[in-house]
Amino acid sequence: MDLREFRRHILRLEGGIRKDMERRRAFNLAKKTTTIPKTYLPESLSPEDYKKQKANIERRRQAYKKKQYVDAPKLKSYRSKESSHIKKAKKMYGITSMEDLDTLSKMTGCSKPSMEMILKKGRGAYYSSGSRPNQTAESWARARLASSVTGGKAAKYDFKHLKEGGCNENVLSMAQKWMKGGAVYPWMSYEEAHAYETQAAEKKVSEVARSAGGFMRVYEEHPSPEEMETTMYSETQSWARRRHNFIKRHLTQYLKNPTLRRWLAMIMWAYKHEPLHESQHEEEKKI
Numbered sequence: 001m002d003l004r005e006f007r008r009h010i011l012r013l014e015g016g017i018r019k020d021m022e023r024r025r026a027f028n029l030a031k032k033t034t035t036i037p038k039t040y041l042p043e044s045l046s047p048e049d050y051k052k053q054k055a056n057i058e059r060r061r062q063a064y065k066k067k068q069y070v071d072a073p074k075l076k077s078y079r080s081k082e083s084s085h086i087k088k089a090k091k092m093y094g095i096t097s098m099e100d101l102d103t104l105s106k107m108t109g110c111s112k113p114s115m116e117m118i119l120k121k122g123r124g125a126y127y128s129s130g131s132r133p134n135q136t137a138e139s140w141a142r143a144r145l146a147s148s149v150t151g152g153k154a155a156k157y158d159f160k161h162l163k164e165g166g167c168n169e170n171v172l173s174m175a176q177k178w179m180k181g182g183a184v185y186p187w188m189s190y191e192e193a194h195a196y197e198t199q200a201a202e203k204k205v206s207e208v209a210r211s212a213g214g215f216m217r218v219y220e221e222h223p224s225p226e227e228m229e230t231t232m233y234s235e236t237q238s239w240a241r242r243r244h245n246f247i248k249r250h251l252t253q254y255l256k257n258p259t260l261r262r263w264l265a266m267i268m269w270a271y272k273h274e275p276l277h278e279s280q281h282e283e284e285k286k287i
Contacts, residue, residue, distance in 0.1 A: 040130045046077035049133070057130035064127045071136065078133040085146035085154075092150055092258060098142040108149050114165020118145045118158045151175055151255065170273045174255070185247045186272040190216075190223040193270045205261050206268035215243065215269055247271050 036057055045053060052073055063070045086098055093107040101112050122141030131140050147154035148162060151174025155162065159175050167175075169186045176184050193216065200206055209215040218239055222231045228240040246269050254262040266273065 036130060040132055042078070042133070044078065045075060045133065049075040049077045053133055060127055060130060069127050069137075072131060072134065075133045080134045083139075083143040083146060085143050085150060085152050088150045088152075088255070089146035092255065098146055104149070108171050109166055109168035110149065110162060110171065111165040114161045114167070115145055115149075117161050117165075118148050118154075121158065122154075148175070151177065153178065173251070173273070185244060185251075187225045188267065188270045188272040190219050190270070192272070193219070193267055196264060196267045200264045200268050203261055203264060205264045209265075209268040215239065219270055243269050243271075 036054065040057060041050060041053055053075060056070070056072055060070045060072075089098060089104075090096065093104060095103050095107070098104070101115055104110070105112050105115065119141040122144030123137040125144065126135065126137045126140040144154045144158075146152070148158040149155075149167070149171050151171075155175035156178035159179060162171055162175050173185055197210060197216065200210060206214075211217070218231060219228065222228055222239075225240060228243070229238050231239045233239045233242040247266055250262060250266055251271075254266065263273070
């Protein structure tokens with residue numbers, strides 16, 4: 001009896017192929033529903049708190065299915081810290097709290113109803129999936145909103161609300177990297193970008209891009225994204241692709257530390273993004 005026949009024989013004894021498939025599905029479903037991300041059960045927890053946290057997440061998930069809402073216990077062994085997404089949003093938009101939706105709406109262009117919807121989804125995720133220790137539904141929701149408006153992973157799931165909520169080009173460009181096809185970096189017209197050349201020259205920013213043979217001079221001769229797609233920078237790379245790679249790299253640096261020089265550098269590559277707010281201008285002056 002070869003291995004294939006032996007397997008068929010065992011399956012007949014155990015109830016047949018259908019029974020075997022049902023067992024596999026049940027196992028996979030159980031595995032999927034009982035998996036808890038490691039970040040929700042950090043190793044820094046004491047053994048007692050670890051058990052409390054795990055039991056609470058499992059209880060939260062089950063209760064949510066019955067439309068009941070269970071909050072997380074306070075764990076003494078866990079050292080809480082501010083969300084990195086919230087820190088980033090505060091720095092990027094010059095706000096002091098994620099509760100200040102009026103200022104956040106002004107800085108991002110996102111409507112308050114769209115942000116409220118993202119907050120609502122964040123609260124739902126807290127109860128349906130779990131969270132890191134010592135979080136509340138509100139803190140989890142605010143961190144999700146911060147992630148969405150700064151290009152974090154939540155933007156992938158909230159892109160519809162960002163777009164329909166009228167968020168500005170900066171927010172949508174950051175969110176676009178999670179979508180199929182990758183990021184799309186909106187273009188300024190040559191005239192719009194050229195208006196900043198004097199300021200860039202004063203700051204000694206993007207001297208190569210402004211020089212003869214640089215991006216701005218090529219864009220002046222071929223003033224449309226379509227033409228730049230067919231105008232070659234090298235044998236294998238168009239000027240449009242060269243621009244895409246430059247902005248992708250520098251936008252990451254800009255988001256970590258938004259300054260006037262970095263803002264101007266991207267404009268010299270015709271990247272259409274929002275004006276810096278006053279706090280970032282002040283930081284630049286101090287440097």
